[in-house]
Amino acid sequence: MFPRLACAIASVTLVSVSALTSLHSLPVRASAPVDPGALHTDDLKDLFFGEALFNAYQDNYVDAISGLDTELKQHRLLDDPELDPFNVHFGQAEFAVGDLELSYRMHREAGRAMQQVLQGNVAQPIKNEAAYRLAKIHYQKQQFANALHALELIQGRVPERVRADEQFLRARVYMQLGRFEDAVTLLEDLKGEKPLQGFVEYNLGIALLKAGETEKGVLVLDGLGRNAGSGSAKQALQDKTNLLLGNQLMKAEEYDRARQYFDRVQLSGPFSDQALLGAGWVEANAGRYDRALVPWQMLKERRSTDAAVHEAMLAVPYAYGKLDVHSTAAVNYGQALDLFGEQVDVLTHSITSIREGKLLEALRRKEASQVKNWVVELRKLPDAPETHYLLDLMASNDYQEFLRNYQDLNNLFERNRDWLQSLDAFEEIIALRRSYYEPILPGLDVAFRQIDARIKMRLEQRQRLAARIDNLLVNRRPELLAKSDETEARLILEQIREILAYNPSLNSEETEDRIARLEGVLKFRLSREFDDRLTEAYKHLQELDSVIATLQDTYQRYVRTRQAATHSYEGYSDQIASLRGGLNRAQDRIDQLMARQGSMLEQLAIHELDQRRAQLESYQIKARFALADSYDRANELQEQREDERKVEQYQEQVEQLKQAEPEQNQPVANPDGEPLPTDNPPELEAPTQDEEVAGDE
Amino acid sequence: MCRILITLASVVLMSLSVLANAQNVSREEIRGLDEQIQDVKKDVISLTSELNRLEEKLLFPSNTQVALFVSLPNSQDFSLESVEVKLGNQVVAHHLYTYREIEALQQGGVQRIHTANVQTGAHPLEVSYFGKSKSGKEYRATASYSVEKAVGPKFVEIQIAGNQSAINFKDW
Numbered sequence: 001m002f003p004r005l006a007c008a009i010a011s012v013t014l015v016s017v018s019a020l021t022s023l024h025s026l027p028v029r030a031s032a033p034v035d036p037g038a039l040h041t042d043d044l045k046d047l048f049f050g051e052a053l054f055n056a057y058q059d060n061y062v063d064a065i066s067g068l069d070t071e072l073k074q075h076r077l078l079d080d081p082e083l084d085p086f087n088v089h090f091g092q093a094e095f096a097v098g099d100l101e102l103s104y105r106m107h108r109e110a111g112r113a114m115q116q117v118l119q120g121n122v123a124q125p126i127k128n129e130a131a132y133r134l135a136k137i138h139y140q141k142q143q144f145a146n147a148l149h150a151l152e153l154i155q156g157r158v159p160e161r162v163r164a165d166e167q168f169l170r171a172r173v174y175m176q177l178g179r180f181e182d183a184v185t186l187l188e189d190l191k192g193e194k195p196l197q198g199f200v201e202y203n204l205g206i207a208l209l210k211a212g213e214t215e216k217g218v219l220v221l222d223g224l225g226r227n228a229g230s231g232s233a234k235q236a237l238q239d240k241t242n243l244l245l246g247n248q249l250m251k252a253e254e255y256d257r258a259r260q261y262f263d264r265v266q267l268s269g270p271f272s273d274q275a276l277l278g279a280g281w282v283e284a285n286a287g288r289y290d291r292a293l294v295p296w297q298m299l300k301e302r303r304s305t306d307a308a309v310h311e312a313m314l315a316v317p318y319a320y321g322k323l324d325v326h327s328t329a330a331v332n333y334g335q336a337l338d339l340f341g342e343q344v345d346v347l348t349h350s351i352t353s354i355r356e357g358k359l360l361e362a363l364r365r366k367e368a369s370q371v372k373n374w375v376v377e378l379r380k381l382p383d384a385p386e387t388h389y390l391l392d393l394m395a396s397n398d399y400q401e402f403l404r405n406y407q408d409l410n411n412l413f414e415r416n417r418d419w420l421q422s423l424d425a426f427e428e429i430i431a432l433r434r435s436y437y438e439p440i441l442p443g444l445d446v447a448f449r450q451i452d453a454r455i456k457m458r459l460e461q462r463q464r465l466a467a468r469i470d471n472l473l474v475n476r477r478p479e480l481l482a483k484s485d486e487t488e489a490r491l492i493l494e495q496i497r498e499i500l501a502y503n504p505s506l507n508s509e510e511t512e513d514r515i516a517r518l519e520g521v522l523k524f525r526l527s528r529e530f531d532d533r534l535t536e537a538y539k540h541l542q543e544l545d546s547v548i549a550t551l552q553d554t555y556q557r558y559v560r561t562r563q564a565a566t567h568s569y570e571g572y573s574d575q576i577a578s579l580r581g582g583l584n585r586a587q588d589r590i591d592q593l594m595a596r597q598g599s600m601l602e603q604l605a606i607h608e609l610d611q612r613r614a615q616l617e618s619y620q621i622k623a624r625f626a627l628a629d630s631y632d633r634a635n636e637l638q639e640q641r642e643d644e645r646k647v648e649q650y651q652e653q654v655e656q657l658k659q660a661e662p663e664q665n666q667p668v669a670n671p672d673g674e675p676l677p678t679d680n681p682p683e684l685e686a687p688t689q690d691e692e693v694a695g696d697e
Numbered sequence: 698m699c700r701i702l703i704t705l706a707s708v709v710l711m712s713l714s715v716l717a718n719a720q721n722v723s724r725e726e727i728r729g730l731d732e733q734i735q736d737v738k739k740d741v742i743s744l745t746s747e748l749n750r751l752e753e754k755l756l757f758p759s760n761t762q763v764a765l766f767v768s769l770p771n772s773q774d775f776s777l778e779s780v781e782v783k784l785g786n787q788v789v790a791h792h793l794y795t796y797r798e799i800e801a802l803q804q805g806g807v808q809r810i811h812t813a814n815v816q817t818g819a820h821p822l823e824v825s826y827f828g829k830s831k832s833g834k835e836y837r838a839t840a841s842y843s844v845e846k847a848v849g850p851k852f853v854e855i856q857i858a859g860n861q862s863a864i865n866f867k868d869w
Contacts (some may be wrong), residue, residue: 047766047869048853050807057801062738066746106735371807398727406732414740426755564760575751582744589737596730619807 048069056096061104062415067099091126097131102137105404111137118153128158132166139169144176147669164193171203180211188225198229198237205241221245225264238264239271240456246278262295273299273308281314289319304339305346305388307612313339314619317626324635333627340620347613350385354605359385364410375403385605393608402601409594417591418584423580426572433569442564446556455555462544469537478526481533485520493519567569711724713747761814765790765822765858769802774831776861777802781853782811783823791815807854813853822866828859837848840864 044050048071055064072093077088086093098113101530114137117130131153138147151170156165167186174475175185187204190196201224208217225242248259259282265275276295283292296319299312317332362368362378371377375394379387393399482490496515500507753762766781776799782790794802802808809845809854836859844853845868852869 012801042766043806046699047807047854050768050805051766051809053804054798054801054806054808057804057806057827062742066742066749069742070746070750104738105731106738108732108735108741119841138706234756263836380819401731405731408738415745416741420743422748422752424752431754560760564758568755568758572751572755575747578745579748582740586737586741589733590741593730593737597734600727697764 007553008671028311043088043483046086048087049086049093052093052096057099059103061100062412065100065104066098068093068100072097092115095129098133102133102140105408107137107141124156125159126158128154131164132158132162132169134152134174135166135169139176143172147173148177164190164196168193168196168200168203171207172199174206175203175210182215184211195561198224198234201240202237202697218245225261235266239266239269239275243271243275243278246275250278250282250285253285255282258282273306277308277311277315278468278531280312282317284315284319284322288320293319303388304343305386307392307615310340310343310616314623314626316622321626321630321633324637324638326630328605330627330630330634333630335624336623337620337627338614340623344613344616344620346386347389347609347616351388351606351609351613353385353600356383357602358383359602359605360406363601368407369411378418385609389609389612390605393604399601399604402597402604406594406597406601407595409590413587413590413594416587420580420583423576423583429578430569430572432563437565437569441562442484444562448562452555455551458551459548462541462548465537465544466541469534469541472534472537474529478523478530478533481537482522482526486526489518490522493522669694709716717842744772757812757814757850759850760848761816761846763813763815763820763846764809764850764852765811765813766852766854767792767802767808768806768854769857769859770813770857772857773803775803775828776830777826777828777857777859779827780810780855780857782813783821784813784821785815811862815844815846817846817848820846822853824864826857826859826864828857830860836860836862838862838864839846840866842866855856 001145032655048067052064052067052071055061071086072090075081075084075090081087081090082510094113094117096108098117101107101110101113101603114130114134118127120589131150135147135150138144138150148171151166151173151532154166155427157163167190171183171186171190174186176182178619184204184207186281187200193200201220204218205221205224206218208214211217213477221241222245225245227238229238242261242264246258246265249255249258249261259279261274262282265271267276276299280292280296280299281293283289283295293316296312296316299309300316302309313332317336320326320329320332358381359378362381362384363375365378367377368374376391378384378386387394394403399560468480479487480491493515500511502516531673551576721785747853757764763784764783765782769777777794779791779793781792781794792808792810798808820843821841822842822844825840827835827837829835840863842853844851854867854869856865856867857863858865
């Protein structure tokens with residue numbers, strides 16, 4: 001039983017270790033989801049680009065992408081885009097949209113954006129960066145040959161900012177395609193790159209091992225296992241490395257070396273359970289069961305949902321059995337059975353809970369975006385499934401992708417629902433505006449038309465005056481600048497002349513002189529003051545211009561307000577109807593997709609829990625047999641000891657009799673008259689090796 | 698050491714087969730669903746852009762629009778706790794910052810804190826903030842500005858220089 005258990009433990013360990021092979025993706029995933037190099041700017045020239053950054057840094061991808069998209073579209077429509085402050089960020093924004101789409105798992109769109117850049121008439125460094133980003137997309141989609149193809153499009157140097165990342169990506173692609181020697185060469189070059197520290201060494205170690213340079217690989221991993229750096233991520237990497245080495249060396253039956261690596265793993269880290277289990281098995285495999293008990297006993301006290309703890313629950317009594325302490329083994333098997341029974345119930349309840357939709361319900365809650373590790377924390381909700389059992393499953397890339405897709409869809413569904421409510425509110429606002437403006441606008445329009453006519457008349461008058469003044473500059477006509485009393489005087493004089501002409505008897509020389517003198521005075525005054533009056537007239541015209549400017553401004557304001565009033569309720573109906581239709585169609589699609597994605601999540605979770613339950617049930621069977629066996633052995637041992645005690649007592653009696661009659665050489669008959677037995681009875685014989693193995697089984 | 702290699706190979710194979718064996722969902726189905734999800738995301742983003750434009754046009758027409766933005770230039774060590782904005786002597790925004798918002802501002806993001814409709818002319822703007830340095834020292838400041846609203850939309854950036862207890866305003 002237990003060698004198989006050991007294999008099972010080893011395989012469980014290996015499955016978790018298998019996650020290590022994908023550790024190379026950690027630098028990409030562990031850092032901010034958005035490439036800060038592509039988004040960051042030290043000199044912000046456009047507020048809306050800054051707003052998109054604000055959203056992007058908070059992972060509000062929909063807002064960030066739609067904001068940038070709008071900016072890019074508006075910029076492309078400009079006649080003189082170079083005058084737009086956004087022009088400075090234009091190229092950066094194009095990349096940023098691709099990056100954000102990638103972070104929002106819109107790989108196809110991101111890929112298209114990068115392809116456009118590659119096919120466009122842009123400088124080679126920009127194309128190189130686009131090729132790198134395209135390769136990253138293919139890598140994330142596990143299309144490694146395509147990733148390599150994209151990397152081969154790079155000609156010359158890539159921008160310094162992404163040079164190390166590009167090399168690291170290339171090395172990982174080589175590793176995925178089995179070109180370990182090429183990967184080793186690249187990774188050797190990358191040693192010392194600070195942001196990639198630890199991850200480069202880890203991948204280098206794996207690549208060396210796979211390239212057949214085992215000793216070198218172990219050496220590199222050993223160095224990493226001693227000191228990967230500070231910080232929780234680096235500590236986790238260090239623990240993973242040590243765990244990997246420990247497991248590999250245990251498989252290679254190098255138990256003493258393996259134990260060193262297990263001992264290096266931190267007792268409080270996420271890999272400590274596996275390390276304790278491994279440390280125990282190293283000792284057990286070496287036949288040192290008493291020493292194996294130390295890590296296993298420690299592990300036994302840990303979280304009761306961990307697979308390693310379940311293994312330890314069986315491993316501890318197994319070790320006690322090997323040490324012939326069968327009664328303690330039996331007690332421990334009993335404890336294991338209690339725990340397994342309890343956990344089988346928990347798993348059954350969890351499966352029922354998932355089937356009832358409780359998992360998806362919890363994933364849709366608001367806390368999902370606010371509470372860290374909500375997927376684990378949701379187990380605290382009433383009737384929620386025990387998510388500790390799903391941790392391994394949840395750590396897989398596919399499950400993570402499903403989970404994020406489901407949450408994205410839920411987020412979109414809620415956004416659309418809010419927008420649909422907003423559209424209703426918009427329609428209400430429009431109706432209110434219409435009911436307010438429509439009755440008053442006709443009256444306002446009539447008044448406006450009257451004012452408009454007067455404004456036009458005044459404008460025409462102003463034009464005439466301006467033309468007249470301009471004309472006076474060329475044709476000097478002082479009478480045109482006469483004041484009203486002067487004009488009146490001039491008209492009276494003309495009238496007098498007409499009367500005298502009609503009735504010459506009234507005329508006299510004196511009268512003629514007086515008229516001529518008056519006309520001369522008038523003419524002289526007009527002529528003398530002509531320049532001053534012309535200047536004055538210009539000043540008045542300028543004053544008039546400022547009044548007319550105010551008039552025109554008021555006129556324009558009225559026109560704008562009038563237009564704004566109309567625009568506040570006219571022309572929205574079609575747009576709102578079309579948007580509502582689009583939102584409703586999107587909601588139907590999202591609903592269907594959520595159901596499908598949710599069903600996948602549930603299927604995977606139920607399958608995982610089913611497997612764990614089946615495993616626990618098989619442990620239960622093994623524990624029951626082992627418990628019975630331990631009882632048998634304990635009883636057997638007890639009987640054996642009782643028999644031995646009886647034999648000793650009998651032998652003491654014989655000795656006493658011998659001492660009492662030392663002279664008599666003849667055999668003495670026992671009180672029953674039968675001869676005393678000289679051999680042990682068969683039940684007092686020590687058990688043979690075959691029997692012991694059968695007992696184990 | 699040969700065993701190590703065999704084990705490594707089995708590790709890779711196991712990791713690849715974990716999901717495939719785990720359920721009845723095929724790779725094609727997963728890919729198809731993923732692509733449909735990407736399509737719907739694209740459509741919703743496009744709809745969102747249009748809805749945003751509609752909302753702006755309807756609720757904040759350009760002739761009356763004033764938008765106020767908050768930024769934290771060169772304030773990596775400063776943690777902004779809250780900002781209060783008064784426009785026309787009325788409190789129009791009072792924002793308490795989350796950790797993620799602070800980080801986004803520190804990295805160069807700009808937050809649109811308020812959008813309003815005002816008439817053309819001058820409008821008094823008063824901004825107060827409260828925040829802390831890394832060492833826990835508290836900083837607060839208040840500053841005033843006059844928003845000159847013309848015919849077009851008006852954008853004002855409120856630059857908070859945290860550790861200097863200063864607020865600068867920039868017209869865009």
